[in-house]
Amino acid sequence: MTISHHPPDDLLAGYAAGTLDEAEHLVVGVHLSGCAHCRRFVQALEHLAGATLETSVAAPMAKDAFAAVMARIERAPKPAAPPPAPVPADPELAGLPESLRRLQIGPRRRVAPGLSMRPIQLTARATSRAFLLRAEPGVKMLDHSHSGTELTCVLEGSFSHRGGRFGPGDFDYGDDDVDHDVTVGDEGPCLCIVAMTGDLRMHGLLGRLISPFVRL
Amino acid sequence: MIAGLKTAATTPGSTLALVRPPAALVTGASRTRAHGTGLNRSGPAKRSKAAVDWALVIGRVAQGDRAAFGALFEHFAPRIKGFLIRTGSSPDEAEEIAQTAMVAVWTKATQFDPGSAGPAAWIFTIARNLRIDAARRRARDGRLDNAVGQDAETDPDWSAEAIVTRVEDTSRVAAAIEKLSAEQCAVIRLSFIEERSHSDIAATLGLPLGTVKSRIRLAMNRLRELLDEPT
Numbered sequence: 001m002t003i004s005h006h007p008p009d010d011l012l013a014g015y016a017a018g019t020l021d022e023a024e025h026l027v028v029g030v031h032l033s034g035c036a037h038c039r040r041f042v043q044a045l046e047h048l049a050g051a052t053l054e055t056s057v058a059a060p061m062a063k064d065a066f067a068a069v070m071a072r073i074e075r076a077p078k079p080a081a082p083p084p085a086p087v088p089a090d091p092e093l094a095g096l097p098e099s100l101r102r103l104q105i106g107p108r109r110r111v112a113p114g115l116s117m118r119p120i121q122l123t124a125r126a127t128s129r130a131f132l133l134r135a136e137p138g139v140k141m142l143d144h145s146h147s148g149t150e151l152t153c154v155l156e157g158s159f160s161h162r163g164g165r166f167g168p169g170d171f172d173y174g175d176d177d178v179d180h181d182v183t184v185g186d187e188g189p190c191l192c193i194v195a196m197t198g199d200l201r202m203h204g205l206l207g208r209l210i211s212p213f214v215r216l
Numbered sequence: 217m218i219a220g221l222k223t224a225a226t227t228p229g230s231t232l233a234l235v236r237p238p239a240a241l242v243t244g245a246s247r248t249r250a251h252g253t254g255l256n257r258s259g260p261a262k263r264s265k266a267a268v269d270w271a272l273v274i275g276r277v278a279q280g281d282r283a284a285f286g287a288l289f290e291h292f293a294p295r296i297k298g299f300l301i302r303t304g305s306s307p308d309e310a311e312e313i314a315q316t317a318m319v320a321v322w323t324k325a326t327q328f329d330p331g332s333a334g335p336a337a338w339i340f341t342i343a344r345n346l347r348i349d350a351a352r353r354r355a356r357d358g359r360l361d362n363a364v365g366q367d368a369e370t371d372p373d374w375s376a377e378a379i380v381t382r383v384e385d386t387s388r389v390a391a392a393i394e395k396l397s398a399e400q401c402a403v404i405r406l407s408f409i410e411e412r413s414h415s416d417i418a419a420t421l422g423l424p425l426g427t428v429k430s431r432i433r434l435a436m437n438r439l440r441e442l443l444d445e446p447t
Contacts, residue, residue: 017409
């Protein structure tokens with residue numbers, strides 16, 4: 001798979017530092033699982049983070065901290081590596097990257113003709129949402145813009161907009177300034193994972209009909 | 217350095233070798249302060265702080281060496297706690313995460329790859345993931361619907377295929393970091409790892425705000441270039 005669209009540097013840095021919100025972390029992680037180029041970048045930032053940890057000013061631990069840690073180690077025998085995530089019976093979910101198969105993914109909801117979504121249950125506060133978005137071949141999505149940010153990673157199929165063509169592994173980043181006018185590729189359905197913060201503002205009647213669904 | 221490590225690591229019973237870390241990793245904005253208490257209590261030799269090869273220590277921990285674990289704990293636990301407080305955790309949460317991170321260091325020590333990004337980076341990622349998990353738990357406990365199952369381990373470490381690539385990439389990443397200037401390392405660390413504001417960084421480094429912004433951008437671009445260079 002040839003990946004030509006990557007997350008901006010600050011999102012990769014946020015991933016490395018562990019400061020992204022949960023939905024964003026998830027979507028950037030899906031891109032990383034397929035993109036050696038960005039993995040190297042994240043790894044380099046982790047390297048620098050290690051150097052930062054190494055030179056951090058120490059904060060004294062509680063007096064009994066070491067004893068407490070040793071007691072926990074005694075109680076818990078060395079675990080084997082965690083078992084791989086079970087392959088879900090649902091064929092759509094079975095094809096997902098392993099990081100997504102561990103998640104709780106809700107039932108499909110129809111959003112508009114040719115467009116449906118499955119919410120991904122997150123544990124964090126509702127400052128962001130994540131969902132799988134499925135669009136049938138050839139569908140045109142409405143012009144829309146955001147009051148927040150939208151992060152998308154393509155899992156299957158493709159879509160195109162002014163910014164280019166986005167295929168599997170490609171990462172699309174939209175914020176306030178971006179108007180999307182999206183066409184789904186003809187080769188098959190397009191499945192994406194999307195993280196969204198803020199509200200989606202749709203232009204036109206259909207957009208206003210979609211909004212209640214997207215605003216989870 | 218990596219070749220030297222491997223040689224040393226395969227020598228059974230060797231005392232902890234003294235290997236200087238790469239220059240790029242000790243030339244940050246703030247140098248280690250002296251906190252020498254107790255590190256030598258369980259170790260056979262007197263060690264200077266900057267020169268301990270923690271990769272070898274983790275190798276010993278993987279074999280169940282408690283004295284080595286004690287040294288690792290004394291060095292890293294307070295630094296994890298300090299780092300977490302510096303980047304926004306409460307002291308109680310930082311203490312808890314630092315302890316849990318050290319338990320994880322013990323249980324995962326056999327998975328540590330001496331050729332990887334390095335012991336401090338490895339320990340950092342463990343602590344980072346625990347902090348993400350802690351935030352999730354807090355958020356979930358605050359919610360009424362408790363439908364989510366057990367914690368998915370944060371950071372799936374990507375796929376098996378990806379791990380292979382990671383190992384192949386390690387030398388390239390290390391080489392890139394070596395070539396990055398100390399100043400470029402410093403601005404990336406301050407901005408993205410410590411998450412300090414641009415104006416705070418400007419004050420720390422005594423630079424105009426505009427200069428800080430352009431330096432951060434140039435440093436990130438330079439890192440990208442170095443990572444893309446064929447090895």
